[in-house]
Amino acid sequence: MAPCNTAVYTAINALQRVPALMLDDGTVIAESIAICRYFEVLNPSPPMFGTDAVEQAVVEMWNRRIEHHLFFPVSQVFRHLHPAMKDFEVPQLAAWGEVNKPRVAAFLPILDRRLEASPFVGGVDYSVADITALVPLTS
Ligand SMILES: N[C@@H](CCC(=O)N[C@@H](CS)C(=O)NCC(=O)O)C(=O)O
Helix, strand or coil, rough: CCCCCCHHHHHCCCCCCEEEECCCCCCCEECCCHHHHHHHCCCCCCCCCCHHHHHHHHHHHHHHHHHHHHHHHHHHHHHHHHHCCCCCCCCCCHHHHHHHHHHHHHHHHHHHHHHHHHEEECCCCCCCCHHHHHHHHCC
């Protein structure tokens, strides 16, 4: 994969992160969820963000919980403890990676209880919240 810190890519996404979607008119949409929302508007079926007010709020709630309490701490453990990430995470702080391990462990039982009560994280249907959870759980 080409590095994200080239001048060409930095002009596309100043934060030097993937993904970034460039539309035919030059509009750039970065941030995974923003890209997913763009496609949801264009292709609303099947819905990935819920349909009515309650479904949408519950999907959003779980998606954000997973981002903050699972995705972020898992990424910090990986980025600050794995030798392969030392050139990406400067400075790489092993202590910060360790701080995040119990945060992951604390959230997993909460997610377990949710999935005992609900077929999918966001509710009765598969949603973006399940996809957000799959990334840290299968990485
Ligand atoms: N909040 C962003 C996060 C994007 C992100 O962190 N992407 C990683 C790959 S999954 C990346 O570009 N890493 C390159 C780097 O850290 O230099 C999103 O959801 O799209």
